[in-house]
Amino acid sequence: MGGLAVTAAAEPVWSVDPRTGKRREQVTAEAAPADVDAAVTAAAGAASALADLAARAAFLRTAAELLEGDAERVIATADAETALGTPRLTGELARTAHQLRSFADVVDDGAFLDVVIDHADPAAAPAPRPDLRRTKVPLGVAAVYAASNFPLAFSVPGGDTASALAAGCPVVVKAHPGHPATSELTGALLRRAAARAGLPQDVVRVVHGFDAGVALIRHPLVAAAGFTGSVRGGRALYDAAATRPRPIPFHGELGSLNPVLVTEAAAAERGQDIATGLAASFTLGAGQFCTKPGLVLVPEGTDGDRLLITLTDAAREVPPRVLLDSRIREAFLAGVRERLALPGVTAPVEPGEGEGLDVRAGFLSVPASLLAADSHAALTHECFGPVTVIARYGSPDEVEAVLAGLPGNLTATLHLSTAEREGGHGAAELVARVSALAGRVLVGGWPTGVAVTPAQHHGGPYPATTSPYTSVGTAAIERWLRPVAYQDTPAALLPPELRDDNPLGLARRVDGRREAGSGAAARLG
Structure with a gap:
């Protein structure tokens, strides 16, 4: 269901009932290196379609709708694989849908691009100033490593996936072995949502298996990674990301005493x-x-x-x-x-x-x-x-x-x-x-329970996380972006958000002054 082609010799991936320890069903098969390459290459090929802000926002909202529309099956599958219980998973599904819609709102608003324009000033001291305009662009394919304890909110349809897609990055998720059936089901729903929004389904791919996770972090087309899990597993992936011929950002949540x-x-x-x-x-x-x-x-x-x-x-x-x-x-x-x-x-x-x-x-x-x-x-x-x-x-x-x-x-x-x-x-x-x-x-209060709001920060000094960014709340989009400045670039060659006529209606800072936007970003795409 995740669009994964597997080889005949691939190891089976089983869904296991934690209440009994018995296998429920064979869900799929572990991805071979060729399968991982195919998934990442397909995701990279779909990246350009995410440049359409309107389609991007529609995709995220449709994903939330499809998850809610299939809530009974999603929750039953997740409970069968995690024993977390219907009440807990019902709340987690609501949080997951909320995250998706929140990031759609972020795309609509466009402020995540952090547009700054400084017009040329030949009289500036101590030297003449060129025309400089800065925006943010997506890094590229994001590898997401799903968590064991949140089969929805920190897994295939979770916050890492939602924030990366909102930034314009296609996602390849390495599913957690503790809930493979849930991963396949939710991955299929995300791919269906992409198609309904007019995007290639390959903006989201799902792979399974330990070796697939290693191959994913090493793939040359993967531009950044997000991880939630153990110190041992996260540190191994972090080191692999840092020692690539071209190192990439690794946003890992590894462990916390609190x-x-x-x-x-x-x-x-x-x-x-x-x-x-x-x-x-x-x-x-x-x-x-x-x-x-x-x-x-x-x-x-x-x-x-x-x-x-x-x-x-x-x-x-x-x-x-x-x-x-x-x-x-x-x-x-x-x-x-x-x-x-x-x-x-x-x-x-x-x-x-x-x-x-x-x-x-x-x-x-x-x-x-x-x-x-x-x-x-x-x-x-x-x-x-x-x-x-x-x-x-x-x-x-x-x-x-x-x-x-x-x-x-x-x-x-x-x-x-x-x-x-x-x-x-x-x-x-x-x-x-x-x-x-x-x-x-x-x-006062207790740390269990993390509100999904713009002011939230879910991160901390190592080993809590490997980077200073949050993985919860709309600020999580920052992990998947990088700034680019354009100097003395003709208007016809500039990205729309940097043009003087502001066709996307974004809030921007121009020559040191804040300008309110019209909120037209997603409408105009």
């Missing part, structure tokens, strides 16, 4: 509420969110003890859940065993195996003073699944020592008292301190 700091005053003021919220957050989706709070700094003493008692009760009430696949389950169990074997680590509620393929949620506890030791480094790295680490601190110095040893993160959360939220007791300094660790800082 630390939380509960101040002494906050624990005293509302420790029970914090504990209840934490239990719900680190077990949401069986702990399989990239924004799961994986390390929580809690004060020693009576108020911290009360918080842990509430957390213990809440965690024990969480029912066992099935994880996305057997590999993730084994990695979770191994990660818990590794951490429990460390000196000083206890498990007030021990996470581990449940009945059948279920796993139990739980949390670990450790003195914060031990986290500075190399022997305890595992506690400061993500363990994917329903577990978090509570680090008990006795002083601000212990808090700073922990923060100083943390890698980069997607999020960092502060739980403050009312007085601290109003600016007291060094709270502003705490906000500044954790801003160095993460791309999104929360004061």
